[in-house]
Amino acid sequence: MNKLIMTNDFEKIINEIKPNEVFLKDELKIEDIEEIKKVSFLTDKNKKTILIAANKYNIYAQNALLKILEEPPKNIEFIILTKSKYNLLDTIRSRLIEEKKFFQQEEKSIKIDKITNSFILELLKKDLEKDEIKLILKDLLKKAKNEEELKFINDALMMLELNIDKKAVLSTALLLFKENI
Incomplete structure (x- = not known):
């Protein structure tokens, strides 16, 4: 069959x-x-x-x-x-x-101080799946330093669930952390 x-x-x-x-x-x-x-x-x-x-x-x-x-x-x-x-x-x-x-995926850990424009570009070129982006966002959530970052990452996770463009969500989240370094 x-x-x-x-x-x-x-x-x-x-x-x-x-x-x-x-x-x-x-x-x-x-x-x-x-x-x-x-x-x-x-x-x-x-x-x-x-x-x-x-x-x-x-x-x-x-x-x-x-x-x-x-x-x-x-x-x-x-x-x-x-x-x-x-x-x-x-x-x-x-x-x-x-x-x-579906299999358990390994954690995707990002070093906040390593977020650069070229790092973001390379990550976007990989065309990650939605689940992989969720893992990255959850990692960023653990590293959030203030309410603004916490709220933004929670919103980003909800946007992924609503099928908002995954690359736009990821790049915006990474740029937020880059600016706050």
Whole structure:
């Protein structure tokens, strides 16, 4: 049975499942689907698991993937990994069994005196997930020196929950601490 697993750690799931084939991409594109088709349609008498994991799923790739899921090859099980089920079309999700496997993440500690414009820029380039930004903000919350900083970080955490642009929230919080050094 084909599955969709929502997770914050692709590597742990890959090591846990030990699939026959792995397609791990930052963004899954139509070219990747062509490769997946080639691998999946190779005849095999034994069951084969193909794992597809991506941070982003291109809309054209999703439509091509949907065709494979609607008429899957014999003896092939597809497991799709994503950080959020909303990265995928409803039509794909409706054809998969959904499962969640989230792992405890390590604390992200920031040295307040090391916050510079270049540090902030490098952090923003990493395109951190919402949960990773929450860990950073919680670390900053512990280091807050006054009511203003406490209130601001609490507000920033609420903004993340409301899906306000995560990079804007993080950069604003870091700039506040930078100014108060």
